[in-house]
Amino acid sequence: MKNFEHKIIELCIQDSNGEKIGFNSPDNTEIKLVLKISKDLYAKNVILYWQNEEFSLSCERDGVSFTKIFNTKELGVGLYHFHYQIIDTCGKMYFYVYDGEIDGLLLEHSYNIEQFSFLVYSSSYKTPDRFKGGIMYQIFPDRFLRSGKVNAEREDSVVYEDWENGIPEYAKYPGGSLKNNTFFCGDLYGVAEKLDYLLSLGVDIIYLNPIFKAYSNHRYDTGDYMQIDELLGGEEAFKELISQCKKRNIKIILDGVFNHTGDNSIYFNKYGKYGDGGAYRSKKSEYYNWYSFSVWNKKYESWWGIDILPRVKSDEPSYREFINGENGVVRKYLKMGVDGWRLDVADELSDDFIVNLRKAAKAEKEDSIVYGEVWEDASTKISYGKERKYLQGFELDSVMNYPIKNAITSYLISGNSDIIYKAAEKIYSHYPKPTVDVLMNMLGTHDTPRILTVLAGMPDDGMPNDYKAKSRLSSEQRSIAKKRLTLAICLIMTLPGIPSIYYGDEAGMEGYGDPFNRFPYPWGKEDMDILGSYRRFAAARLSSDVYKDGKYRCLVHENSVFAFERYNSNASAVTVVNGGSGIYTMKLEKEYTSLLTGIKYKDSMDILPMTCDILVAEI
Numbered sequence: 301m302k303n304f305e306h307k308i309i310e311l312c313i314q315d316s317n318g319e320k321i322g323f324n325s326p327d328n329t330e331i332k333l334v335l336k337i338s339k340d341l342y343a344k345n346v347i348l349y350w351q352n353e354e355f356s357l358s359c360e361r362d363g364v365s366f367t368k369i370f371n372t373k374e375l376g377v378g379l380y381h382f383h384y385q386i387i388d389t390c391g392k393m394y395f396y397v398y399d400g401e402i403d404g405l406l407l408e409h410s411y412n413i414e415q416f417s418f419l420v421y422s423s424s425y426k427t428p429d430r431f432k433g434g435i436m437y438q439i440f441p442d443r444f445l446r447s448g449k450v451n452a453e454r455e456d457s458v459v460y461e462d463w464e465n466g467i468p469e470y471a472k473y474p475g476g477s478l479k480n481n482t483f484f485c486g487d488l489y490g491v492a493e494k495l496d497y498l499l500s501l502g503v504d505i506i507y508l509n510p511i512f513k514a515y516s517n518h519r520y521d522t523g524d525y526m527q528i529d530e531l532l533g534g535e536e537a538f539k540e541l542i543s544q545c546k547k548r549n550i551k552i553i554l555d556g557v558f559n560h561t562g563d564n565s566i567y568f569n570k571y572g573k574y575g576d577g578g579a580y581r582s583k584k585s586e587y588y589n590w591y592s593f594s595v596w597n598k599k600y601e602s603w604w605g606i607d608i609l610p611r612v613k614s615d616e617p618s619y620r621e622f623i624n625g626e627n628g629v630v631r632k633y634l635k636m637g638v639d640g641w642r643l644d645v646a647d648e649l650s651d652d653f654i655v656n657l658r659k660a661a662k663a664e665k666e667d668s669i670v671y672g673e674v675w676e677d678a679s680t681k682i683s684y685g686k687e688r689k690y691l692q693g694f695e696l697d698s699v700m701n702y703p704i705k706n707a708i709t710s711y712l713i714s715g716n717s718d719i720i721y722k723a724a725e726k727i728y729s730h731y732p733k734p735t736v737d738v739l740m741n742m743l744g745t746h747d748t749p750r751i752l753t754v755l756a757g758m759p760d761d762g763m764p765n766d767y768k769a770k771s772r773l774s775s776e777q778r779s780i781a782k783k784r785l786t787l788a789i790c791l792i793m794t795l796p797g798i799p800s801i802y803y804g805d806e807a808g809m810e811g812y813g814d815p816f817n818r819f820p821y822p823w824g825k826e827d828m829d830i831l832g833s834y835r836r837f838a839a840a841r842l843s844s845d846v847y848k849d850g851k852y853r854c855l856v857h858e859n860s861v862f863a864f865e866r867y868n869s870n871a872s873a874v875t876v877v878n879g880g881s882g883i884y885t886m887k888l889e890k891e892y893t894s895l896l897t898g899i900k901y902k903d904s905m906d907i908l909p910m911t912c913d914i915l916v917a918e919i
Contacts, residue, residue: 308396309336309364313418322729323416324679326423327372335366335384335396347385372420377692379680381415417680419730422693427734428667431551431640433848435793435838436505436800437498440746441532442483442517443820444803445490450533452485456515457531460484464822468815470765480516484820488528488537492544499548501806502838505798506545507553507642509746511538514562518746518818520644521562521609525622525629542637551639553669556630558623558657559648560602560609568610579610590619603648614653624653624660631664639668642740646672646696647683654695671740672696677703679730691735701739701797703727708743708791709754711862712784715880720791721857724864728796728852737849739797743788743805746818750811751788751802752830756781760812768812782808783910786833787877790912793837794866794875796852806834840895840914846871856886861907867919874915878907892917 312320316330325331335357337343346366348355357366366384384396397414452459460466460482469482488511498506510519513527528538545552563570567587569578579588580597590612592601603609612619623629630641641661643649654672661668672690674681678699681688690696707723710716728736743751749760756777763771773781792799804819808827811817841847846866850873856863860880866873874892878884884907891902892915901915 307338307341307394309338311335311396311416322731324419324421324730324732325372326425326732327375327377327420328423329372331370331372331418333368333370333382336364337366337386339364341386342389343386344389344391345387347387348382349385350382351380375420377420377422379687379689379692380418380420382418383413383415417730419679419691419732421691421732425693425732425734427697427738428669429848430667431505431669431798432737433842433845434504434551434798435502435841436507436553436740436798437501437503438507438509438742438745438800438802439491440486440509440518440803440818441488441491441511442486443818444486445494445821445823446485447487447489447493447533449489450485450487450531450537452483452531454531456481458482463820464825466820467769468818470769470815473765476765478815480518483517483531485531486820487531487533488541489533492537492541495544495548495550498550501801501834502842503801504549505551505553505639507740507800508555510555510557512557515564516562520557521560521564522557523562523565526632539636546637552637553640553642553671554633554638555644556641556657557644558612558614558629558653559645560611563608563610567612586618589613589616603645611648614649620653620656624656628660630657630660634661634664634668639665640670640697641668642671642673642700643696644673646674646690646699647681647688651689651695654690658695658697669697669738672699674699675702677727677730678735691732693732696735698735698738698740698797700745701727701741704739704792704795704797705742705744705748708788709751712755712787712879713757715860717857717860717862717877717879720862721854724795724852724854733849736796736852740800741792741795741797742800742802743785743792744802744817745800746802747814748817749813750809750817751805752778752781752785752808753810753812755784755788758812763812768816771812773810778810782827782830784879785830787879787910787912789833789837790875790877790914791862793841794847794873794914795864796850796866799838799841801834806831836896837914843895844871844873844916846873846916858884861886870919872917872919875912876905876907876915877912878909881909883908888915890917 312334314332314334315321346357348357348368355368357368359366386394395413446463458481463484471478511528511532512522513524513529514521515523528535561567564573566574567578568580570580576582577585579585579591591610601611603611658670661670678690703723704727707720711720756773804821807822808830809819811819846868850866850868852864852866854864861878861884863874863876876886885904886907887904888901893900895914895916
């Protein structure tokens with residue numbers, strides 16, 4: 301198939317003022333689709349297919365621009381798809397095909413047409429200002445800090461006493477069975493003790509992995525949504541944490557695991573721990589309709605076939621009322637003082653359930669926030685063969701930004717800045733600005749290997765778990781990873797959205813995927829170089845309000861150099877990263893001052909290999 305890469309000069313979407321916008325717009329604007337083609341294509345006809353409706357376009361005066369105007373109010377909220385068909389004077393037919401880049405490719409005789417997508421969202425869609433410009437810190441509670449205030453004994457649990465040297469329980473081989481009932485006994489009192497430490501990192505948002513009563517140490521197998529786990533200190537410890545956070549203006553986001561419960565829960569009760577009730581033991585249980593049995597108390601639907609996680613029907617009215625009702629789970633903890641929710645496996649929850657949940661959260665606390673765990677582009681996500689409605693103004697406030705996380709690591713390992721450029725152009729043009737302003741930008745989570753291990757280029761596939769449990773980077777590998785990590789920190793602290801630090805990444809923790817990314821925090825043994833980098837870039841971020849909701853534009857994506865500007869009506873901030881081996885000289889449009897060194901630059905600046913800088917200028 302022949303490519304005509306230079307036949308398309310530009311494809312863009314403009315507002316009524318002629319300003320270029322992304323592939324999204326509120327439902328109260330006029331938009332213009334603009335396609336500019338090279339004159340040597342000699343186009344006879346250009347047809348726009350919008351939702352499979354055909355529009356024949358005439359060219360503008362310059363002979364190369366073809367336009368179509370839509371009123372988004374008439375279109376209505378939704379995700380729309382379009383592509384172009386171009387017929388030249390010789391009668392040859394071409395299709396304009398989207399390949400993940402804004403400019404796309406023109407392919408000859410292509411009938412397998414990928415389409416552009418355009419999102420129209422509600423003009424009422426907004427996200428809470430009090431989160432914008434913040435810094436988030438994710439905590440796996442069992443592994444953060446043991447306060448010594450909590451009785452760690454429980455008949456069905458095993459306590460690891462060796463906080464500093466203990467290795468999390470792991471299966472003998474990847475995918476093997478694991479009880480997950482071993483605890484290092486970190487607790488919520490311990491989190492409260494370290495709030496001032498978090499303030500030193502600029503943190504004003506804490507995202508807690510599940511804290512509800514459960515059998516396992518990860519607590520994604522909820523046993524009782526209405527109880528804080530006693531091994532974490534129970535409700536008394538949680539209230540103490542909330543109180544101490546309020547004094548420091550730190551917000552709390554809870555992990556909402558609403559797609560499934562544990563089999564060892566008050567709702568399912570497979571093992572009879574909760575008496576004779578529960579869906580597994582009685583068809584008369586008030587929870588029976590929450591679950592799907594093919595053979596009662598023998599075969600049931602579970603999350604990804606994992607039978608300890610029976611799946612809940614999120615559209616079952618009694619379950620929806622239990623989670624989202626006036627006295628439900630969501631509102632109960634918002635009343636207690638938390639500030640938002642992160643929805644585990646959002647793809648598994650119905651659109652209606654998410655809409656209902658967000659309504660409940662906003663009704664209880666208007667400036668609360670609702671995040672979704674979505675690993676792909678959330679604006680065009682297809683799950684179970686259905687387009688998902690995540691960002692149309694009635695569903696999620698925002699999502700976890702895995703596409704940018706993956707692009708950052710790939711860029712820094714490969715040295716190819718096109719990777720991060722393309723990912724950023726795609727995400728920031730597809731997502732509504734309210735979404736972008738509060739994106740959860742992370743380098744690692746409880747579901748991914750530690751960022752330092754990733755940036756060392758350590759392969760994960762096929763390694764036996766015995767190796768993963770004890771593997772540590774060599775001094776050379778760690779040195780390379782630390783240099784790359786400095787650049788990665790700079791990026792997440794300055795790209796649009798909210799940087800999220802996975803506990804211990806700032807201390808230099810290593811580790812492969814679950815459970816080797818969940819070692820206890822190494823208090824007193826932190827890597828001070830890495831910790832210093834986090835603090836330095838956090839301070840730079842907090843020194844300028846441009847990072848609250850400033851716009852984004854790429855300045856350079858050349859070889860291994862990636863530079864972009866964040867700007868608003870008052871200020872301009874430029875991040876430049878050189879992930880390669882050569883010096884890069886960057887031309888500057890105005891006089892800038894480095895936020896990191898205080899050095900002033902007027903016309904240009906040299907960026908040394910494997911270094912970065914943040915420049916600011918007042919407009």
